[in-house]
Amino acid sequence: ALNRTQKTLPMAPGHAEQRTHDYVRHGTTTLFAALEVATGKVTGLCKDRHRHQEFLGFLKHVARAYPTQELHLVMDNYATHKKAEVRDWLAANPRITVHFTPTSGSWLNLVEVWFGIIERQAIRRGTFTSVRDLTGKIRTFINGWNRRKHPFMWTKTPDQILDRIDRKRKHVSTTSH
16 A cells, blocks of 8 residues: 655646655555456455465355355465465365466466456556555455456467467577576
């Protein structure tokens, strides 16, 4: 929750918007979100911290939001996602299957695209006087998003994606450090 120390000066003809470089930090929040790819609906929760306890609370929230459906959750390899308590809960809830993206493969998870959208449209240029203000604006964005949601679809074919991965691997393996 960052608040600039001075007001932002708006754009004017021949004059770009100006913001101060300094700010007051009012705290942070962690946004956990799940994207229903077929519809674009987002289920999100803001928590004070990013530990396995908060993540487990989010998983339970998602499970309650979809009480009868089989769920496939795509996640990165963050340590919180693999804690024993989380693994035990997932084992006790077999209708929920987890798929982990490979290291440096977060771009394979479409919720990361959505995180980019909320960051660009609601957070980056915002000013927030408190964590409560920030979480309220995040909630407002999610609610508005869900009213106008649309399916998330890949714009590339699997072959195009795999070709790009191969090109990146070849580039990385031939680059000297």
